[in-house]
Amino acid sequence: MSGALSTLARASSHQEEIKKSRFLVQAAAVESPGQALAFLREASDPAATHNCWAYRIGQDYRFNDDGEPGGTAGRPILQAIEGQDMDRVAVVVTRWYGGIKLGAGGLVRAYGGTAAECLRRAERVPIVAMTQLAVHCDFAELALLRARLREWQADIEQEVFGTAGVALQLRLPDNHVAEAQRRISDITRGRSVAKRLD
Known part of the structure; x- marks a missing residue:
């Protein structure tokens, strides 16, 4: 191949x-x-x-x-x-x-x-190589984060609401990961880091 x-x-x-x-x-x-x-x-x-x-x-x-x-x-x-x-x-x-x-x-x-x-x-x-990211954000930041998902061609695979906010598991193409991680850090003012799960 x-x-x-x-x-x-x-x-x-x-x-x-x-x-x-x-x-x-x-x-x-x-x-x-x-x-x-x-x-x-x-x-x-x-x-x-x-x-x-x-x-x-x-x-x-x-x-x-x-x-x-x-x-x-x-x-x-x-x-x-x-x-x-x-x-x-x-x-x-x-x-x-x-x-x-x-x-x-x-x-x-x-x-x-x-x-x-x-x-x-x-x-x-x-075939597009995909990556999973784990993200935690405040309730107030969730709408902002959701609005960006289409830009990164990302899907939410899992969403868990807790007392301290929302834990998300995202799936997106590899070539959008760096930008998504940067933007998530901006949206959450550095409080949340999107971590790779693979």
Whole structure:
């Protein structure tokens, strides 16, 4: 994987016939291995000859040849994901056997090629590194703070009201953290420091 990573904007599919075998590729953005496996189960067709798949979520990846010769299906699908600089993606390639054997090289090209073509045609969005910040402010400062959230593309993940004020947990893009920390210090006249939680 070379450049900036992206994921799918929406689920995508692609279909091809190769030597009478039909290949259907389905791809989706996923956030966790559990979500990836749920998508893989849902996208697989039990009536098909093979449902081969791969997913990558950061350093976490898995692939499965589903009965095809070892290394001819799942790994080429994973390589297609990596070759397209994609992450947080799950891909299932379903094959209905058409009676003509493709051979090991033909299978690698068929599975890897159809997966790559599906991802190439798909609409993608860049993956933005996110950070969580913990902030404590007085009740009077909460409205001022909330008014700034959109500028920093920040969301409130947690809000706890106490006797001494409000504890907030914010989630925002990495590239807005320094400005958010500076502005929070200004709004609270230095009484509150936004601390990174990761």
